[in-house]
Amino acid sequence: MPTLRARLHHGARPGGITGYPLDRIYEEVAFIAYYLHWPHDEIMGMEHRDRRRWCEEISRINRSANADATSIADL
Structure with missing residues (x-):
């Protein structure tokens, strides 16, 4: 199987975005794999918009959990 860089070089752009920075995709x-333990191929198969939405939701959950932890520490 060709590497991601090779696939990008030949015009196949994961996530449906042309010219999306490779570092951002990684x-x-x-981020998603770390928090949700989803496999690489499943995450790479997502549309860019869906991948970004999952990143936003994970971040929202983390902010809420951190705010709750701070509130408890203040008691």
């Missing part, structure tokens, strides 16, 4: 995939 960041999104790592």
Whole structure:
């Protein structure tokens, strides 16, 4: 199987976005995989919009959990 870089070079753009920065794709995939333990191929198969939405939702959950932890620490 060709590498992601090779697939991008030949015009196949994961997530449906032309010219999306490769570093950003890796960041999104790592973020989702770290928090949700989803497999690489499943995350890479997502549309860009869906991958970004999952990143936003994970971030929202983390902010809420951190705010709750801070509130408890203040008691």
